[in-house]
Amino acid sequence: MGFRPIATTRSATGVPTGKLAVWWLLASEVVIFGGVLMSYLMHRINHVDWTYEAAHTDVRIGTFNTLVLLTSSLTAVIAHHYAEKGDGVKASNYLLLTIGGAVTFASIKFGIEWPTEIAHGFTITSSPFWSFYYVAAGVHAAHVIVGAIIMGFVAYDARQGRDLHRVENVGLYWHFVDLVWIFLFPLLYIAK
Amino acid sequence: MSAPASDPHGHGHGHDDHGHGHHEPTFIEKFVFPTDHKYIGMQYMFTGMAMALFGGFFVYAFRMQLAFPGINVPLYGHVSPLEYNALVTNHGTIMIFWVAMPVLIAAFGNFLIPLMIGADDMVFPRLNRLSYQIFLVSCLVLITSWFVPGGGFGGAWTAYPPLSSNSEYSLTPLGSTLWVVAVALEFAAFLLGGINFITTAMNSRAPGMRAMDVPMIVWMICIASILFMVSVGPLIAGAIMLIFDQQLNTGFFDPRQGGDPVLWQHLFWFFGHPEVYVVLLPATGFVAEVITVFSRKKLFGYQTILYTTIGTGVLSFFVWAHHQFISGIDPRMANVFTVTTVLISIPIAEMMFLYIATLYGGSIRYTTPMLWALGFIATFLIGGVTGIFLGASGADIYFHDTYFVLAHFHYTFFPIAFIGTFTGLTFWFPKMFGRMLNETLGKIHFWGTFISFNCIFMPLFVLGAAGQHRRIYNYNHFPELATPDMQSLRVMATVSLLVLISFQVVFLFNFFYSMFRGPIAPRNPWKSGTLEWTTPTVCPGHGNWPPDQMPTVYRGPYEYSVPGRELDYWPQNEPN
Amino acid sequence: MSEATASPEAHGDHGHGDHGDDHIQHYVKIWAILCVLLFVSVAGPEVAEFMPEGNLRFAFVLFTAFGIACVKAGMVIHYFMHLTSEPRFVHYFLITSVVFMGLFFAGSAVDISNHSGRNWVNYSAEEAIARNVERAKIRDAGGHGAGHDDAGHGGDAGHGHDDAGHGDDAGHGADAGHGDDAGHETEKAPDGEHH
Numbered sequence: 001m002g003f004r005p006i007a008t009t010r011s012a013t014g015v016p017t018g019k020l021a022v023w024w025l026l027a028s029e030v031v032i033f034g035g036v037l038m039s040y041l042m043h044r045i046n047h048v049d050w051t052y053e054a055a056h057t058d059v060r061i062g063t064f065n066t067l068v069l070l071t072s073s074l075t076a077v078i079a080h081h082y083a084e085k086g087d088g089v090k091a092s093n094y095l096l097l098t099i100g101g102a103v104t105f106a107s108i109k110f111g112i113e114w115p116t117e118i119a120h121g122f123t124i125t126s127s128p129f130w131s132f133y134y135v136a137a138g139v140h141a142a143h144v145i146v147g148a149i150i151m152g153f154v155a156y157d158a159r160q161g162r163d164l165h166r167v168e169n170v171g172l173y174w175h176f177v178d179l180v181w182i183f184l185f186p187l188l189y190i191a192k
Numbered sequence: 193m194s195a196p197a198s199d200p201h202g203h204g205h206g207h208d209d210h211g212h213g214h215h216e217p218t219f220i221e222k223f224v225f226p227t228d229h230k231y232i233g234m235q236y237m238f239t240g241m242a243m244a245l246f247g248g249f250f251v252y253a254f255r256m257q258l259a260f261p262g263i264n265v266p267l268y269g270h271v272s273p274l275e276y277n278a279l280v281t282n283h284g285t286i287m288i289f290w291v292a293m294p295v296l297i298a299a300f301g302n303f304l305i306p307l308m309i310g311a312d313d314m315v316f317p318r319l320n321r322l323s324y325q326i327f328l329v330s331c332l333v334l335i336t337s338w339f340v341p342g343g344g345f346g347g348a349w350t351a352y353p354p355l356s357s358n359s360e361y362s363l364t365p366l367g368s369t370l371w372v373v374a375v376a377l378e379f380a381a382f383l384l385g386g387i388n389f390i391t392t393a394m395n396s397r398a399p400g401m402r403a404m405d406v407p408m409i410v411w412m413i414c415i416a417s418i419l420f421m422v423s424v425g426p427l428i429a430g431a432i433m434l435i436f437d438q439q440l441n442t443g444f445f446d447p448r449q450g451g452d453p454v455l456w457q458h459l460f461w462f463f464g465h466p467e468v469y470v471v472l473l474p475a476t477g478f479v480a481e482v483i484t485v486f487s488r489k490k491l492f493g494y495q496t497i498l499y500t501t502i503g504t505g506v507l508s509f510f511v512w513a514h515h516q517f518i519s520g521i522d523p524r525m526a527n528v529f530t531v532t533t534v535l536i537s538i539p540i541a542e543m544m545f546l547y548i549a550t551l552y553g554g555s556i557r558y559t560t561p562m563l564w565a566l567g568f569i570a571t572f573l574i575g576g577v578t579g580i581f582l583g584a585s586g587a588d589i590y591f592h593d594t595y596f597v598l599a600h601f602h603y604t605f606f607p608i609a610f611i612g613t614f615t616g617l618t619f620w621f622p623k624m625f626g627r628m629l630n631e632t633l634g635k636i637h638f639w640g641t642f643i644s645f646n647c648i649f650m651p652l653f654v655l656g657a658a659g660q661h662r663r664i665y666n667y668n669h670f671p672e673l674a675t676p677d678m679q680s681l682r683v684m685a686t687v688s689l690l691v692l693i694s695f696q697v698v699f700l701f702n703f704f705y706s707m708f709r710g711p712i713a714p715r716n717p718w719k720s721g722t723l724e725w726t727t728p729t730v731c732p733g734h735g736n737w738p739p740d741q742m743p744t745v746y747r748g749p750y751e752y753s754v755p756g757r758e759l760d761y762w763p764q765n766e767p768n
Numbered sequence: 769m770s771e772a773t774a775s776p777e778a779h780g781d782h783g784h785g786d787h788g789d790d791h792i793q794h795y796v797k798i799w800a801i802l803c804v805l806l807f808v809s810v811a812g813p814e815v816a817e818f819m820p821e822g823n824l825r826f827a828f829v830l831f832t833a834f835g836i837a838c839v840k841a842g843m844v845i846h847y848f849m850h851l852t853s854e855p856r857f858v859h860y861f862l863i864t865s866v867v868f869m870g871l872f873f874a875g876s877a878v879d880i881s882n883h884s885g886r887n888w889v890n891y892s893a894e895e896a897i898a899r900n901v902e903r904a905k906i907r908d909a910g911g912h913g914a915g916h917d918d919a920g921h922g923g924d925a926g927h928g929h930d931d932a933g934h935g936d937d938a939g940h941g942a943d944a945g946h947g948d949d950a951g952h953e954t955e956k957a958p959d960g961e962h963h
Contacts, residue, residue, distance in 0.1 A: 028383055063810050
């Protein structure tokens, strides 16, 4: 019987099993990020000192990174489009582009943005704002990296023409990661 | 077709002719790295039972200290104040996260869900295996935390900062962090497992099984998984913040750095309250299954129970700050939470009434599982009713942090974690191991446990109302609490605990002896109508049913005593 | 970002290229709108700099930064994730997650946003905040420039101040309980810090 039981092929709800599972995963991730973000918001509203600290995040890098993630969402959905048509090679290529976006995002964040901020003395302990900043952005970046790794496996399989439905599923996860950043960006960078 | 003693799971006979090229699994593949839901369920069950031994040993040690302060506890030694805190903390943490959840949800959920919905396995068997492995790692991390320098974490299972975040106060710099990491890993394991359960139950039902034909226990485990999934997020965020506070000196919960300890409390209890319903629901599910079978009656108000449960689940998110009434929260919020807390007693009470209505007029058979189910209803009612005292914020000003709270939650948690587990275990033992448990030993175990449990916790209500506060290691330091009357109640509770523990030996003997030497079970020993009893062998093999014999469902799960039929039960999968 | 232009061409040699092209063009259009929205949301607070302080400015920033974030999110959800073509129950449980986050905020923010109670002052927290503000002002006045972005509150972040003038307007006046905190041993040293 192997690892693909009959159970996996059934769909009493009409939604394919893998996709349904990803939607539930996203529901739980909403609450995880929600917890971090709500805690951040509660402090941000009334803590005067936070506005002084928040002035020092770099809007230019933040904007560029947002652009990178938006574009990677585009390549992810195009990959899904090709997977739907059965073109595993093209789907794989676009997934690789998406991974490239993830790598760009992470490199800029860990290679340029954070080292600069740390060099200027904005470490995780320097003030509560920065503690939240590093935790929120860090948890998000961890999701970006894990997502990119999983996407790598899916891209490899897709190139051989296997399990093309997973392209959509990993894409859904990726769009979610983008969504979190869409909210994180104004909170951490723009709202001064 | 019954399984021979040497191969209790009926595995590997006659299943190799699918043409899949599927080789016979090795011992390692079958028992150490299984993907079969039944084996994974067993792994969770035995791990949970082993952790219960730890949790039980800890409570033995600290209750001996409370009854006979300063004593050299046999098999343990002297209990220092620091050790007392660590014992209490780890007792609570183990029992909730490493006994109740794995056994009630992961073990029974894994074992039962595919069988009861007519599927051959969970939809993601390898993810299932990974969930268990993460869970096992979390057990090992927790156990490690007790042996590192400084000892195990002692800041209560609620881990309030600054005690939990500052090692100057907790005196357990490593233990605290390992404890938080263990809990976080356990959460990850259950999130993954929950996704598996929900997706399987939603999608992989047998043809013909409509939503209202699903056995109540499957609904309960799914709703519990959803509750867990939606509530645990803020606490995961909080756990990350707490670890950083502990190790990196950030100030998320430190007022000196602009943080707030009450934030942790909110993050914790936003999860903590739905969590108690997460463990309650499976226990009530077991009771539902058992009382229908042993009163030969349909479940009274299936849809009502279902919608009530969903309502309870939703409402459970609106009550969390009743744990924080006197921690300095805004009193106006306390008013709101009092109202919601008292309201939430209504759906649960309704559920109990519906169970009693199920029993009414039924043809009751007092088998061991039935005794446990009835015992659950009786004791849980006491627990629930005493919760109303605590839900009223005015009364809670007095009762908070007293033994009244402790007795209340043990009158709810013990029924959930132990009475519920025994209900399920004694009922599904034939399915799991192909043999029958001994009824006499089962009844001795039941009465011994039931009576001694009440003798432990009734006195604690009295002590709590008299003002005994929690988390004190020696009441001799408080003259007004060290009166002879009060101390004798403590001794009574401890002695009853020793009796309770000794009766568990009866169970363990019955359990392990019957697993290997018990009478072979017939295919449907309890004459139940649900699908799990329709597998070709009583102990299901790989894939549960042969692929060409997967069941189709024609009716609901509780068609008992249907007029005009020869048998008093009508299995779901029989066409007519 | 050359892939956005490369895809229509690469696709041209397939027999059923038109359908695919339409879809991809559609996605690229959505992406372009998202980028425009991104720039508007960043530009918003910059423009708001020129508005007078007050509710209108605050509302403007809120609308551009967060309102646009919501619109962008909605577009990603609808056009990229195709959530709207999923059965309703999927919407319901996702919305439930979001709503519960609002519930968490509602129940906790009352305690966390404002450290003091209705009838009492949280001296520890007030001092911590005042200390942080003071430290931030000193740091900003000290010629700190690289990577600094003053897209808001630029006026009072200490520009143009020099060290000597700082002693007077530091947060000391704001500490109601300043005199009684003999026990505090953290990084206070208010007088030593200035030189």
